[in-house]
Amino acid sequence: MALLELDGVDALYGRIQALRKVSITVDKGEVVALIGSNGAGKTTTLRTISGLMHPASGTIKFDGREITTTRPSKIVELGICQSPEGRRLFPRMTVVDNLVMGAYTRNDKPAIASDMDRVFTLFPRLKERRTQIAGTLSGGEQQMLAMGRALMARPKLMMLDEPSLGLAPILIETIFSIVREINSQGTTVLLVEQNANKALEVANRAYVLETGVIVQEGSGRELLASEAVQKAYLGM
Amino acid sequence: MSNAAGARPSLRERLNIRQRIRDRDTAVYGVLIIVALLFPLVTIYATGGTALVSHATRAGYWVLLAIGLNVVVGFAGLLDLGYAAFFAIGAYTYALLASPQLASSPAHHAIHINFWILIFGSLLMAALFGAVLGFPTLRLRGDYLAIVTLGFGEIVPQLFYNFDQWTGGINAVGLIDQPLLPAWIQGPWSGDGDFKVVSPFNFNTDPVAYYVLVCFLIAIAVLLVTNLYRSRLGRAWMAIREDEVAAAAMGINTVTTKLLAFGIGASFSGFAGAYYAADVALVSPDNFLFIVSITVLVMVVLGGMGNITGVIVGALVMYYLVFYLIPGLPENATSLASSIGLGSLNQSSGDWPGLGEETQRLNFIIYGAILVGMMLLRPQGLLPSRVREQELKHAAVQEEEAAVEQLHAT
Numbered sequence: 001m002a003l004l005e006l007d008g009v010d011a012l013y014g015r016i017q018a019l020r021k022v023s024i025t026v027d028k029g030e031v032v033a034l035i036g037s038n039g040a041g042k043t044t045t046l047r048t049i050s051g052l053m054h055p056a057s058g059t060i061k062f063d064g065r066e067i068t069t070t071r072p073s074k075i076v077e078l079g080i081c082q083s084p085e086g087r088r089l090f091p092r093m094t095v096v097d098n099l100v101m102g103a104y105t106r107n108d109k110p111a112i113a114s115d116m117d118r119v120f121t122l123f124p125r126l127k128e129r130r131t132q133i134a135g136t137l138s139g140g141e142q143q144m145l146a147m148g149r150a151l152m153a154r155p156k157l158m159m160l161d162e163p164s165l166g167l168a169p170i171l172i173e174t175i176f177s178i179v180r181e182i183n184s185q186g187t188t189v190l191l192v193e194q195n196a197n198k199a200l201e202v203a204n205r206a207y208v209l210e211t212g213v214i215v216q217e218g219s220g221r222e223l224l225a226s227e228a229v230q231k232a233y234l235g236m
Numbered sequence: 237m238s239n240a241a242g243a244r245p246s247l248r249e250r251l252n253i254r255q256r257i258r259d260r261d262t263a264v265y266g267v268l269i270i271v272a273l274l275f276p277l278v279t280i281y282a283t284g285g286t287a288l289v290s291h292a293t294r295a296g297y298w299v300l301l302a303i304g305l306n307v308v309v310g311f312a313g314l315l316d317l318g319y320a321a322f323f324a325i326g327a328y329t330y331a332l333l334a335s336p337q338l339a340s341s342p343a344h345h346a347i348h349i350n351f352w353i354l355i356f357g358s359l360l361m362a363a364l365f366g367a368v369l370g371f372p373t374l375r376l377r378g379d380y381l382a383i384v385t386l387g388f389g390e391i392v393p394q395l396f397y398n399f400d401q402w403t404g405g406i407n408a409v410g411l412i413d414q415p416l417l418p419a420w421i422q423g424p425w426s427g428d429g430d431f432k433v434v435s436p437f438n439f440n441t442d443p444v445a446y447y448v449l450v451c452f453l454i455a456i457a458v459l460l461v462t463n464l465y466r467s468r469l470g471r472a473w474m475a476i477r478e479d480e481v482a483a484a485a486m487g488i489n490t491v492t493t494k495l496l497a498f499g500i501g502a503s504f505s506g507f508a509g510a511y512y513a514a515d516v517a518l519v520s521p522d523n524f525l526f527i528v529s530i531t532v533l534v535m536v537v538l539g540g541m542g543n544i545t546g547v548i549v550g551a552l553v554m555y556y557l558v559f560y561l562i563p564g565l566p567e568n569a570t571s572l573a574s575s576i577g578l579g580s581l582n583q584s585s586g587d588w589p590g591l592g593e594e595t596q597r598l599n600f601i602i603y604g605a606i607l608v609g610m611m612l613l614r615p616q617g618l619l620p621s622r623v624r625e626q627e628l629k630h631a632a633v634q635e636e637e638a639a640v641e642q643l644h645a646t
Contacts, residue, residue, distance in 0.1 A: 050485060076487030088482035090475050101475050104468070105487035153487065 002061075003028045003188050004049065004080075004157055009058035011041070011048050011212075018044040020212045021058070026157065031179065031189045033203035033220065035196040035233060041212040042192040043085050046159050049190075050082045051075040063156065077105045079156035083163065085192075087146040091135030095126055098134050098145055102152030112152070119148040122178055140171040147178065157188045164195045176202050196233035200224045208233075264545040264619065265458075272451050276444050286443040293443065293515060295555040296450030297508040302535040302551035303457045303544065304504025309533065310542035310621075311470060312497035313477025315382040318369070318389025319532050322502035324524035325365050326358040326509020328396060328403065331519040333357070334413040341402045351415035355510040362506025363499040370498035374491055377480070389529050393521040408520030412513050414440040415449070439514070446515050453511060454548075457504055461544055464500065473497055531558060538610055540617025549618050562603050566592040 004026040011019035019041045026032045034042050047053045049060060051072035060068045067075055081102070090098050099119060103112045120127040123144040129137060134145055143163055150158050160179065164172040176198050183189050193199035200206055203220040208229060216228065223229045279288040301323060308316045332338060332347070334354055339346035349357070373384050396403045403409060420437030439445045464470050472493045475483040484490050513519045531554065539550015570592040573581045584590040589597070 052481065052484060071489070072484045073487045073489040076485070081487075082485045084482060084485050088479050088485070090478035090482065092478055093474060097471065097474075101471060101483075101486050101488075104472065104475075149486070 001028055002026070003063060004190065005059075005061040006045070006049070007059045007061070009045075009048060009060065010056045011044050011053065012056045013044075018212050019048070019055070022209070022212070022214055023058075024207055024214070026188060026190050028156075028188055029183075029186070030204045031183050031191060031202055033191045033193060033196075033199040033206040034209055035193055035199055035206060035223075035229075036209035037194065037233070039211070040209040042209055043161055044212075045209070046082060046084075046161055046190070046192055049075075049159065050080060073105070076153055076155075079154075080159065081150040081153035081155035081157075082159040083146040083150040083161060085161035086165070087142050089134040089137075089142055089145055089149070092133055094133050095130045095137070095145060098149050099126075099152050102149035103154075105153060111154075115152055115154060119151055122151075122181065123148055139166055140168070140174070143167060143171075143175055144178075147175075147182070151182065151187070155187060157190060158182065159190045159192070161192045162194060163191070164193060164198060172198060194233075196229065197224075200229075260619070261545050264549065268545075268548065276447055280444075289447050290443050291560065293446045293450050294559070295552055296447070296454060297512045297515075298532065298535065298555050299454050299548050299551040300450070300457055300508035300511070301505050301532045302539065302547045303454070303461055304501050304508070305532050306501075306536050306542065306544065306547045307461060307464070307473075307504070308497050308501035309536055310547065311465065311477065312473040312494065312501075314373075314494065314497060315378065316385045316498075316501070317382050317526075317529055317533065318385040318387070318392070319501075319505060320524040320526070320528035321369075321389045321392035322362040322366055322505040323509045323512070323528065324392050324396060324521070325502075326362040326506030327513040327519045327523070328409070328509075329358040329361040329506070330354050330510035330513040331409040331412050332403065334514075335409055335411050337404060337409045337411075338402070340404075343402075348413055351413065351510070351514055355507060358510035359503045359506040362509065363503035366498040366500075366502025367495050369502075370495040373498075374494055386526075386529075389526060393524050396521040396524075403521075406520070408518055409513075410518045412517045412519065414438050414517070415445075415514055417445075420445060440517075450511060453507060457507065458544060458548070461504075465544070469493070469496060534607065538607070538617060540620040543617070543619055543621035546617050546619030546621065553618065557603070557606060562599050565599065565602065566595040569595040 002025045004024070006022055006024040009019055009022045010017065011022075022041070022045060024032070024034070024045070034045060036042050044053070048055050049062075049067075051067065051070055051074070054069050058068070059066055062075070062078060062080060065078070067078065070078075090101060093101070096116075099116055100112070103115065106112055120130075125141055126144055126148055129141060134142065137145060147158075147160065147163065150160075163175050163179070167175065172195065179189060179191065179202055191199055191203060200220040200223050206218065206220050206223050207214050208216040208223065216223065216226065218226070275292055276286075276289045279292075280286060301319065304322075305316065305319045308314050308319070330351075333349045334347070334351065336346045338344075369385065369388050373381050376384060397405050400406070416439070417437045419433055419435040420442070421431065422434050422442060423431045434441070437445070439449070472483065472488045475486060475488055476490055476493055476497075480490060483493075512523075516523075532551075535551040535554045536547050537550075538554060539548070540546025570582050570590075573579060573591050581591045584593065588594070595602075
């Protein structure tokens, strides 16, 4: 069953069209990847979903409900949480405070505490650094915190924007295995990546975005094997 | 990376300064309370008059203003250069509704509402206008926001000038009612030696009463702001200050959160305004010019943005500097020169205007130099917030650690 459904979404920045008739579905329990080069519209797609910008036309449905023009705070309450591009932590707040901010829309204190334990189990490094301010973490730790913070909202759908950006290869490995683990614990994941290779390995399905248009879709494996994708994104 | 963990316990101890800062706050509050209690006793005993208590009273409303502006600038990170406007709105709310002023206005009826009710009326009025100003500024950030608030700060005194049939314009509003209490104890501090219970009591008969009142107002403000800071709303403000887009992505309604920052920040200056109007008993648009907004902002920044104790101390230090030390300089310089035998410097001759006059002319340079010096020596403020402190502490540790991690990566 489709958890998230974008139907013919157009998005504009002023007069520049960033997305053209983008249609994407994400089913419950899936990991879906959105790959494409710089400026293809990947981040814009996430921004329209999370309500940070509204599509010029087309509809977005989440969990059977239209959210095309819903405001961002409401969308978070409905169960979509984003780990934004560039992580966008609160640099002068502590690790714990960042995580608490992730649970901003929730009121159930005991459940928040147990979710924080869960995040600390997933990312033991964060536990070590709980009282440190986020701006002083290393790049990998910051990415972990961004994902942990998104998890704290207990989202039905978690959107990750370029989680591998600027990380050492060994850390990228760790991050993607955690994505898999988060998914196996029942969270649906929509993943935006330039690192197509990694993303396609993890994803059940994937879409290829090129200058605002979906040019290809298929299972992760299909796309990994696809010649066009290999040429354009995998450097083979 | 795991090897680096060996160095970490001591590192964490060094970084875990949350507790230490909280202790520091407690100590600062303790000192402030003791000083506040002893100040009138000591100064009246030492000087035989209440002039210094009146000074402290006036310092008090600057403290209130700084606490309020700190909510907007320090907590929510919204640079407000027109804060005096809310102070003016609070003061005029009280002045107009508790003086004979409106009798000569088109309303033809003087209104005299009780101080204790109207101080909250002024608070609400300022909060309302805070939110009104908030609306057009919601889409603005940083410099642009600062300029719009600057404009607001310029407009409001002009309105009070120009609606002169209501506000008296340049003639100011005078004869403002004084707060009344059913009973009050007078003693040596009131000017006469005897202890007696006065009932009913009018505040204008005892300057110490205003001092006590402002201390209470500050205590209330500190309690409110401390709780706000630790609340969900306080965290939302911090998040917006840090990164507005990320805050929105966390589900914070940035519109209402920012409006609340403006409204709540303004409400404290409404409080201070009503109190100021009663204390001075004369309110004119000239009391709320740009320099007031800037002085309050300097108090906040210099004290330690975001930290309540820092802001209070900053306000007191700045008050002393701006209203006591600097204005007193020419006189002090003159008497110093005479006492060390350089009295001839005090005479004007040729181009030399005399030491006193010269110091007078240099006042603003001295003031500016002190500000620049203080910011160079303590850029984080006198008592910085926990985060600022940790950031600075961490810079050194961070470098050390980056080096370690690089070693392990290779």
